Amino acid sequence: MFDRELEAFGFEKTDDLIKIVPPDLFAELCQQSVQHLQRQRSGVDCQVIFQSFQAAGVLISEDELRKIIRWITTLFSTAAKYNVTCEELLSRLISKLPKQILQVIRHVWNEEGKRLSELEKSRDLLPSGELVDFQWKIGMAVSSDSCRSLNHPYVTIELKVADYSGQITSKVFELTIPEFQNFHKQVKEMSSVLETV
Template sequence: MATGAMYELSGVGFEKSRDLIISLPPDLFAELCQQSIEHLQCESTGVDQILLCQRFQAAGVETNVDEVINVINAVNYLFSTAAKHKLSTDVLVNTVASHYKLPKQTLHVIRHVWTEEGQKLLDTESSRDLLPAAQLLDFQWKIGMAVSSDSCKSLNHPCVTVELKVAEHSGQVQTKVFEMTIQEFQNFSKQFKEMAAALETV
């Protein structure tokens, strides 16, 4: 295997996530790996770390969202690095086994997922850089009265609360909330209309 691939896999992030990965039932780890592969193939918008954390906890695994995010990042990086260097299943599994001393059932999941799905990543043009751009999943807004706000200085005046759900390049689904004055929202809306008009000419 190329030295570059060995070096990248050695820094894949499994070390700080190893204990959690080992504690996962094989079916849940397989589910995580499958979601990671689908995200890297741009077949899904990302891995919902909150939902995944809830599933882990329901199975009796003691964890939190931050730890789940570390595992998601490690698995994404593992498969994207394997695709980047076009690693065979044996090379990938042997490298992970030698660096992280993972149990056989965990290695079996990695072997199975890469055998079944790895070629799809290798065959796609995106395998050169398997970090899809962030995607906007949902956009919600509502008008309310500013009672306490960092951004709306004039309290007891109308303001607009915007909630965005974004799938980041790492695969994490994040919700971002912010407030704008009516004038700021009007400018925001105007810019969207200008973008829409520009896209119609493309």
């Protein structure tokens, strides 16, 4: 089953990308991914890691980096799900990855594999998206190309969400004051329902 899940994820497509990653940067990605799975950090900040890759001279796009982060997170969470040993894990990767990368995986799994498997058994591994940050501000639309005097207030909301693989993305949207008041009302209703649970 472990092999099937890895195949279904399409690991072969990411192997070539991983081969160009220096072991120290790969180790950092592994540590951040594991910490995310253990809920010790809200996610893997792809932009910060991407800057580290650029500073190290690694030619990789942000999209390719996201694929590698998903690969690492899926590898460790799937290995935890099936409670595989370090040797079982490495035997599936040995023909596909450089020795230095395998050594990093061995080290991380030996250090964190047992804890990840225990968290998986208790279903405490990070299951889905997590709200990392919530920011808001009030603005005033003064004019537009079709209207010289709008004078309409609005609320801008930015949500930072960490997905399952730990990648943090921002979602920004604007609400009119009536839309925001409706949003606020619904959040208050959710809060009151949660208090009864």
